[in-house]
Amino acid sequence: MVLRRAPFQSIIAPIVYLSANLISRIGVVLVTSAVVFWIFLFPMTVRAEGAHPYLGILEFLILPIFFFAGLALIPLGIWLRVRRERKQGGAPTVFAPLTLQSPALKRLALFIGVTTVINLVLGSLFTYQAVTYMDSVTFCGQACHTVMQPEFTAYQESPHSRVACVACHIGPGASWFVKSKLSGAWQVVAVTFDIYPRPIPTPIRDLRPARETCETCHWPQKFGEDRLRIINNFADDETNSLTKTVLLMRIGGGRTGPGIHGAHLGPGVTIYYTPADESRQTIPKVEYHNTVTGRSTVYLASGAKAEEVNNLPTRLMDCMDCHNRPTHTFSLPEREINKAMAADDISPSLPFVKKKGTELLKASYGSHEEAAAAITAGLEGFYKEHHPDVYAGRRDDIARAAASLVSIYKRNVFPAMRVTWGTYPNNIGHMDFPGCFRCHDDDHVAADGKKIGQDCNSCHQILAMEEESPKILTDLGLQ
Ligand code: HEC
Ligand code: HEC
Ligand code: HEC
Ligand code: HEC
Ligand code: HEC
Structure with a gap:
């Protein structure tokens, strides 16, 4: 019998026969259409690198799904047909004679060989591209536009x-x-x-420990240098009077002593803390361990009861507990206006611009478009009504100030996502949010009476505090 003499044929011939079924054919159609579409779209995505997230979703996520679904349907159809024929009394055991030399078989073998190679190449390309695409800033940041x-x-x-x-x-x-x-x-x-x-919601519950991510680029032992911070503050009065605060931040972690980074992340140091809620803004318990000095200290907030706090989950302090906004830094209206005024995007010589600008930014609007219209109209209306001479003579400055206010609003408030001023607390500092003072509040006390310190000069040397013209800046040639 043909079958027994050439086992090779006994495999191929049934496949030829069995693959002639609807499901496998749909599979073939899916695979080929996905490939054709993909080849057609590819030049567009290459040319417009990262330009259109939806094109990317189609090309790198949806087409591959069709491609692999098609690949899966082909054997599925064959298998279903075998099952059906077995049930109906068995598939035919003898097929039209097919020898190794027959051109039909050679053609089929060639076809299967070539398509398999192509499928392997395309399949791996698909997978590689889908993965690369899903890791791209375009995908993470823009594909779901409103959300992100x-x-x-x-x-x-x-x-x-x-x-x-x-x-x-x-x-x-x-x-x-x-x-x-x-x-x-x-x-x-x-x-x-x-x-x-x-x-x-923030904080992200299962974010990877920051030391494994941040430290691929930043190395805490390397920081070291103290850093000068100059904070400009314009007041609410008519002349927007400017005062400056100058801080020397004790960055630490290197040559200049432990400083801020060394105190929490230096060699041998680990700090665990127990937040009272998901937002981690109230911290009843802090544990400090240092394997170099061998000291361990447990601090409890004055109102906290040990037996209640001990049942709450603890967290190992890392970069994110201070730098929770290293890149999604949302600010507050006063701070943003101060910066824009210092940069002269909003002219500090416009009367009451700090006060009026803050008021306009703090009002609530339904969308970015509505805010843009209302802020611009509000500022122009204010000068038209209360300072007609300024309005007449400084239209350009007013327009520039309004544009700057609108851009501040659009950077920080997102009505569609219900994100507004202060929605996301920033843990660096202690003026706008509890920040460092969640622990350094002079109220976290150890059994021996030791406190987590609040000495102003341990974190920063205060070189000037709200002075009109700090001497230190003159000495440094900075004013
Ligand atoms: C420098 C590191 C860094 C980069 C780069 C970064 N993020 Fe984040 N992201 C963070 C940290 C830190 C948080 C806050 C985590 C926390 O508080 O638990 C965060 C929080 C978030 C949140 C939660 C909401 C919020 O604001 O807290 C989203 C959503 C997010 N990031 C999306 C993105 C997207 C999209 C990109 C790229 C366009 C991106 N991130 C790039 C560090 C980063
Ligand atoms: C892929 C590399 C990379 C990773 C990962 C990374 N950063 Fe950065 N970081 C940078 C670069 C580059 C700068 C900019 C340096 C500059 O402008 O001088 C920077 C700057 C900073 C600054 C200084 C900002 C300023 O105002 O000067 C801080 C703080 C910071 N990163 C914290 C973090 C934290 C926290 C994480 C982890 C959540 C992190 N970084 C992850 C590369 C990285
Ligand atoms: C205890 C809080 C705290 C922790 C924990 C912390 N930092 Fe900082 N970091 C700060 C403060 C405060 C500053 C100074 C900010 C300023 O200048 O206003 C700073 C500054 C920085 C800077 C800028 C340094 C410079 O020279 O300008 C980088 C980069 C940075 N941190 C990265 C990290 C990384 C990475 C980690 C985790 C390994 C980390 N930080 C952990 C509080 C912290
Ligand atoms: C989760 C609690 C916690 C937070 C939040 C925190 N610290 Fe600390 N900090 C500690 C503990 C604990 C110590 C060590 C106390 C000890 O020596 O027993 C410490 C020590 C320090 C020291 C060494 C001097 C001193 O007072 O002992 C500095 C400087 C410091 N922290 C700065 C900061 C800054 C800046 C921030 C905010 C960006 C901050 N810390 C936020 C818990 C915290
Ligand atoms: C645990 C560390 C720590 C302690 C203690 C501390 N500060 Fe600060 N302080 C910071 C950090 C961090 C910032 C933020 C710097 C920045 O803007 O990045 C800051 C910012 C400031 C600012 C600038 C505010 C602004 O408008 O931006 C002032 C003023 C200030 N601190 C005063 C004080 C005084 C006064 C004390 C003593 C009661 C004190 N700080 C204690 C860490 C500390």
Whole structure:
């Protein structure tokens, strides 16, 4: 019998026969159409590198799904047909004679060989591109435009605007890669069905420990140098009087002593803390351990009861507990206006511009467009009514100030995501949010009476405090 003499044919001939079924054919159609579309789209995505997130989603995520679904349908159709024929009394055991020399077989072998190679190449390209694309800033920041708009906007203005989202949110290594793809799959579902939270809650519960991500670029032992900070503050009066605060930040961690970084992350130091709630803004218990000195100290906030606090989950302090806004830095209206006025985007010689600007920024608007119109009209109206001479003579300055206010609003407030002033607390500092004073409040006390310190000069040397013309800046040639 033909079958027994040539086992090779006994495999191929049934495949030819069995693959002639609807499901396998749909599979073939899917695979070929996905490939044709993909080849057609490819030059566009290459040319417009990162320009259009939706094109990317189609090309790198949806087409590959069709491609692999098609690849899966072909054997599925064959298998279903075998099952059906077995049930109906067995598939034919003898097929039209097919020998190794027959041209039909050679053609089929060639066809299968060539398509397999092409499929392997395309399949791996698909996978590689999908993964690369999903790690791109375009995908993370723009594909779900409204959802990520607050973070993406702030990111573009930050010192990390050239650092990929995944460098902080995923970092190196396979296990976090897999975790991120799993939670990413859920996020895609949440966005598709519009069931995501607004605003996106912070802190992120399962963010990777910062030392594994931040320290791929920053090394705490290297910081060292103290850093000068000059903070300009314009007052609410008619002349917007300017005062300056000058701080020398004890960055630390290197040659100049432990400073801020060394105190929490230096060799041998680990600090665990127990937040009272998800937002980590109230901290009843802090544990300090130092394997170099062998000292361990447990601090309790004065109102906290040990037996209650001990049941709460603790957290190992890392970069994120202070730098929770390294790149999505949302600010407050007064601070933003101070910066814009210092940079002369808003002219400090416009009467009451600090006061009026802050008031306009703090009002509530339904959308960015509404805010832009209302802020511009509000500022112009104010000068027209109260300072007609200024309005007549300085139209350009007023327009420039209004444009700057609008851009401040658009950078910090996102009505669609219910993100407004102060929605996301910043833990660096202690003036706007509890920040450092969540622990350094002179109220966290150890059994031996030792406190987590609040000495003003341990974190920063205060070189000038709200002075009109600080001598230190003159000495340094900075004014
Ligand atoms: C320099 C590191 C860094 C980069 C780069 C970065 N992020 Fe973040 N991101 C953070 C940190 C830190 C948090 C706050 C984590 C916390 O408080 O638990 C955060 C929080 C978020 C949140 C939660 C909401 C919020 O504001 O707290 C979203 C959403 C987010 N990032 C999206 C992005 C996107 C999209 C990009 C790229 C466009 C990006 N991130 C780039 C560090 C980074
Ligand atoms: C892929 C590299 C990379 C990663 C990862 C990274 N950073 Fe940065 N970081 C940079 C670069 C580049 C700068 C800008 C340096 C400059 O402008 O001088 C910067 C600047 C900073 C600054 C100084 C900002 C300023 O105002 O001068 C801080 C603070 C900072 N990063 C914190 C973090 C934290 C916290 C993380 C982890 C969540 C992190 N970085 C992760 C590369 C990185
Ligand atoms: C205890 C809080 C705290 C922790 C923890 C912390 N930092 Fe900082 N970091 C600060 C403060 C405060 C500054 C100074 C900010 C300023 O100048 O206003 C700073 C400054 C920086 C700067 C800018 C340094 C410079 O020379 O300008 C970088 C970069 C930085 N931190 C990275 C990190 C990284 C990475 C980690 C984790 C390994 C980390 N920090 C952990 C509080 C912290
Ligand atoms: C989670 C609690 C916590 C937070 C938040 C925190 N610290 Fe600390 N800090 C500590 C502990 C604990 C010590 C060590 C106390 C000890 O020596 O037993 C410490 C020590 C220090 C020291 C060494 C001098 C001293 O007073 O002992 C500096 C400087 C410092 N922190 C700066 C900061 C700055 C700046 C911030 C905010 C950006 C900050 N810390 C936020 C817990 C915290
Ligand atoms: C635990 C560390 C720590 C202690 C203690 C501390 N500060 Fe600060 N302080 C900071 C940090 C961090 C910033 C933020 C610098 C920046 O803007 O990045 C800051 C900012 C400031 C500013 C500038 C405010 C602004 O408008 O931006 C002033 C003023 C100030 N501190 C005064 C004080 C005084 C007064 C004390 C003593 C009661 C004190 N600080 C104690 C860490 C500390």
